[in-house]
Amino acid sequence: MSLYLESPRTKKRNAAERRFQSYGLAAIAAALFFLVVLLGQIIGNGSGAFIQTRLTVPVTLDAAAIEKAEGSMMKTSGYRKLIVASLSAEMQAKGIEAELDSKAAKALLSSGAPNTLRQHVLANPADIGSTVTLKLAGSSRLDGYMKGRVTRESISDDKAITPAHLDLADELIGVGLLSKGFNWGFVTGNDASDLRPEQSGMGQSVLGSLAMMLVVLAVCLPISVAASIYLEEFAPKNKLTQFIEVNISNLAAVPSIVFGILALAAFIQFGGGTIGIEAFRASAPLVGGLALSLMTLPTIIIATRAALKAVPQSMRDAALGVGASKMQAVFHHVLPLAMPGIMTGTIIGLAAALGETAPLLLIGMVAFVQTDISGATSFFTDPNVGMPAQIYIWATRADGAWYERAWGGIILLLIFLACMNIVAILLRRKFERRW
Amino acid sequence: MFDQPSNLAPQVETPVTTDHKITAENVNVHYGDTHAIKDVNVKIDDKTVTAFIGPSGCGKSTFLRCLNRMNDTIDICRVSGLIELDGEDINHAKVDPVQLRAKVGMVFQKPNPFPKSIFDNVAYGPRIHGQAANKAELDEIVEKSLRSAALWKEVKDRLHAPGTGLSGGQQQRLCIARAVATAPEVLLMDEPCSALDPIATAQVEELIDELRENFSVVIVTHSMQQAARVSQKTAFFHLGELVEFGETGQIFTNPHDSRTESYITGRIG
Ligand SMILES: Nc1ncnc2c1ncn2[C@@H]1O[C@H](COP(=O)(O)OP(=O)(O)O)[C@@H](O)[C@H]1O
Ligand SMILES: [Mg+2]
DSSP states (O other): OOTTSOOHHHHHHHHHHHHHHHHHHHHHHHHHHHHHHHHHHHHHHHGGGGEEEEEEEEEEOOHHHHHHHHHSSSHHHHHHHHHHHHHHHHHHHTTOOSOOOHHHHHHHBOTTHHHHHHHHHHHOGGGTTSEEEEEEEBOHHHHHHHHTSSOTTTTTTOSSOOHHHHHHHHHHHHTTSEEEEEOHHHHHOOOOOTTOGGGOOSHHHHHHHHHHHHHHHHHHHHHHHHHHHIIIIISOOSHHHHHHHHHHHHHHTSOHHHHHHHHIIIIIIIIIIIIOOTTOOTTOHHHHHHHHHHHHHHHHHHHHHHHHHTSOHHHHHHHHHTTOOHHHIIIIIIHHHHHHHHHHHHHHHHHHHHTOOHHHHHTTOBOOOOSOOOSHHHHHHSOOBOHHHHHHHHHTSOSHHHHHHHHHHHHHHHHHHHHHHHHHHHHHHHHSOOO | OOOSOOTTOOOTTSOOOOSEEEEEEEEEEEETTEEEEEEEEEEEETTOEEEEEOSTTSSHHHHHHHTTTGGGGSTTEEEEEEEEETTEETTSTTOOHHHHHHHEEEEOSSOOOOSSBHHHHHHHHHHHTTOOSSHHHHHHHHHHHHHHTTOHHHHTTOTTSBGGGSOHHHHHHHHHHHHHHTOOSEEEEESTTTTSOHHHHHHHHHHHHHHTTTSEEEEEOSOHHHHHHHOSEEEEEETTEEEEEEEHHHHHHSOSSHHHHHHHTTSOO
């Protein structure tokens, strides 16, 4: 038979091969499609959290009014009057006829605006007596209107804002007093109470997650590398080590909430309560990190052992053959070759820990943190939240503004994860054998 | 498995002087239930090349690995019998296998240079044994070892290039250089040429002949021609037994055992 002709057998084989390739392509296309949809959803829903509506107000800092405000019980209400007066004056100057009554001011301005002004005054006492132009946050309803989430129809039952207020907002846009800008507060700020989504931020929970990741890394990496090296290179292969191996694999499959309740019992109730260790208190990132370590350890141990197993026996033989001790063989030759694999396993474990919510809920890492963390010890022991817990809390709140924040939080979570991965890749590069 | 001193062991403090470098008496090796080496007795001379030949799976590598206790690294492997190096029981409880392996170097079947530079490959042994007081001494050891492995001329300009970037034959000579760098007294080679082309093989064979001046060399080979070319003594293994051991010339021209004859004439194997 001529080589130019496909035999029936070859034809069938080639068809099967083409079919298989098309399945593969279809699978990749589907995966890409889902990825694009997912990312589109996240960015579409969450990017709003990074934009904030702001009123540009030239505030006249009258010395007497400020002194009076500082002397009163509700310090911010004095500042509030200052803002409203300045904004009214500015509106008139720009030719807006509508009046800014207190209801309209409440509807348009964030309740946090007076505090922003007060902080500015406290930080710049020299400004007292002059006029400073500040960008003050708009209310969450106004913010929603600017982003298209709130419309005249959707507020028909709303007591906080009326269509007349929205007309006023339109006029403010017209004269350039109302605009949108990047919301640093969302990246750096704390959680805020139910009614003030425009003042909430992820910053606190980013620090909480960072603290937990540091604890997980510090606990898991040494323990799992030591355990893996011992099991893989030194331990005799007997019933006991087999039993340990099987159980490590089993632990990796235990639901994370179980580790959460274990951490609650072992660290908070026993460690903090019975023994009385000061640092082991509910909501502390230290305890959160330990809880996450429990669930991350088996993952990293399994990955590390696989990496050690992948180092060819000939490397160990070569080292032992020139008279290296077992430990020298492991530390000089096996471990460096296994390092990239260990890094990969560690980053997978950390990524899983970063996104874990259930154990955090059990140990109370859903603290409502209003004040900033200061100092190194309090960084690990002051009550805090983790990023996924913060997102979870926001997602359970009713207002549409919170929904947007939750999605925005997910964007930050993904960015955090990407940063972790980049660090891991850089470290991997450093360790990777160069030949 | 090596922890109890063999009852045949002489006093460690007063080594018996013999004219043999290594003597093995009644050596048995088991891998689990597999009886891999059966009652092997052999005497290996100093400054001699001894070849182990035999069909594959007959236990040549296993026996070779007994001589520097590399079998320690295999969990299921049990070795019994007496093996003496210069009259000292190498399996004695007081013997540290690490010290033994510095004296009894090994070259493996597959070239296995470390993924480090050529220099670091050769310098590794002397470094961990503290055999060089300073950098100059270390440089000297490395050069001497590379010269004795007939590799110096080819690599002297790229000592800091990766050892894994060399050709197969060069890699194997690098491994030989690495093994001789620790100044061993015995050099064990397990089919060192099986992964090499004929030219590289010829180079390594020539090298083995030169190494004989300073070391006792034990080489495992499945090539009878190679055994005939490089060795003075030959041991023929079959199914875990040492069938015949003697002068290479005698084994190849006038074997006493019919199994040896069958093997060298090509009827077993
Ligand atoms: N690591 C091991 N585990 C179990 N059995 C082994 C091992 N190494 C060798 N053997 C067995 O021991 C016997 C001798 O093997 P080996 O010494 O490698 O033979 P050769 O080097 O002569 O080809 C063979 O039957 C082999 O199956
Ligand atoms: Mg072999």
